[in-house]
Each structure stands twice: as structure tokens, then as C-alpha cells.
Amino acid sequence: MSATTSTSSTAATSSSSSFSLVHVPQTAPAGGITITKPQQTATSFFKIASGEPITFAWNMTSVLVMPTHLTISAVCQNGNTYAVGPTDGIIPATQTEVVWDLYAYQTNNPSRPLAQATYTLNIWDERGPGAARKAGYLSPNTGLEFALYTPQAYTPLASGWTCTTCSGGSMSYITHPAFVSLIITFFIVFMSGLHLLRSSTRPS
Numbered sequence: 001m002s003a004t005t006s007t008s009s010t011a012a013t014s015s016s017s018s019f020s021l022v023h024v025p026q027t028a029p030a031g032g033i034t035i036t037k038p039q040q041t042a043t044s045f046f047k048i049a050s051g052e053p054i055t056f057a058w059n060m061t062s063v064l065v066m067p068t069h070l071t072i073s074a075v076c077q078n079g080n081t082y083a084v085g086p087t088d089g090i091i092p093a094t095q096t097e098v099v100w101d102l103y104a105y106q107t108n109n110p111s112r113p114l115a116q117a118t119y120t121l122n123i124w125d126e127r128g129p130g131a132a133r134k135a136g137y138l139s140p141n142t143g144l145e146f147a148l149y150t151p152q153a154y155t156p157l158a159s160g161w162t163c164t165t166c167s168g169g170s171m172s173y174i175t176h177p178a179f180v181s182l183i184i185t186f187f188i189v190f191m192s193g194l195h196l197l198r199s200s201t202r203p204s
Contacts, residue, residue, distance in 0.1 A: 064136030
């Protein structure tokens with residue numbers, strides 16, 4: 001029992017050593033993350049396709065106590081959460097960007113595919129996603145939204161392509177019975193008028 005207690009105590013001391021060695025003034029602002037890629041001015045759309053990875057990049061601001069690692073995840077609007085990057089979403093805290101190969105993820109996880117929807121990028125340190133704001137410590141970031149979509153495959157005309165919008169477009173009017181009747185009526189009136197005109201101009 002004493003050996004277990006000693007081991008647990010040592011582990012707890014080790015895990016908190018990076019926080020205890022730095023003195024942080026209480027007046028210092030809480031640390032944060034500024035996303036530099038992609039731009040946050042508008043929602044970015046990314047396609048799930050081969051050779052189309054996403055790069056997320058950021059800078060830390062006001063962080064006086066450097067975390068040991070960061071966790072990066074994408075939370076879909078349908079409630080699913082996906083690890084971002086090639087290392088199950090966990091990267092060294094000194095890393096300032098991560099590349100996410102959407103196509104590789106989709107291929108390797110057929111039972112949990114990425115949805116065509118809007119996502120929120122989550123970044124937090126070892127204190128977890130619900131860590132409170134604290135002077136000098138990194139606050140969780142959930143400020144970036146992006147969307148994923150799957151491009152439609154190309155279909156040649158010779159392979160039986162059909163217009164998917166013609167049913168509500170001009171073709172539906174041309175083939176409508178009322179439109180056909182109107183054309184026939186106009187043709188009859190035109191021919192009758194032409195016949196009367198010729199009759200009136202024929203010498204008596």
C-alpha cells in the first residue's frame with residue numbers, strides 16, 4: 001500500500017511541476033489562442049477529397065505557464081467529436097499548427113464518417129475543455145467554425161446524365177397541355193386571319 005501511495009504522490013508532483021515552478025502575478029491576463037489559419041472572418045468550406053488536407057495554425061498570447069500538451073478536436077453540429085490530426089488530436093504544446101487529412105480519416109474510419117456539416121474547432125491543454133480562465137494559463141478556444149462537404153462525382157453526358165432541374169424549368173412549360181393548346185389556337189387564328197386577308201385583297 002505504501003509503494004502505491006508513494007508512486008501516486010510522485011506522479012501527481014511530476015504532473016504539476018510545470019505549473020509550480022512559475023510565479024504568475026494575479027493581475028496577469030488569462031492566456032489565449034489566436035487562430036491564424038484559416039481566417040476567422042467567415043466560415044471556411046473544405047472538401048473531403050484526396051490531396052485536400054486542412055491546416056489549422058495559431059499563436060498563443062499571454063501564456064506564462066506553458067502547457068505540456070494540447071488536444072485538438074472538431075465538434076460537429078450533429079454532436080459527434082472527431083480527433084484532429086495524425087496523432088489522435090494530442091500534440092506537444094510547443095506546436096503551433098496541425099494538418100488534418102480528411103480523406104485519410106474518412107477512409108480509415110468507415111463506421112464513423114465525417115458529416116457534411118458545420119464544425120467547431122476545440123483546443124485545450126491538459127486541464128481539459130472546461131478549465132476556468134486563470135491568469136497566465138491557457139484558456140480553451142472554441143472560436144473557429146468551418147464546414148466540410150463532399151464534391152459530387154463527374155458524370156459524362158454519354159453515361160445517361162439527366163437534367164435534375166428541368167422539371168421545374170422551361171421544359172415543363174413547353175410540354176404542358178395548356179401551353180400546347182395555346183400554340184395550336186394561335187396557329188389556327190393566324191391561318192384564319194391570313195386566309196381572310198388574302199380573300200379581301202383578291203380582285204372581284
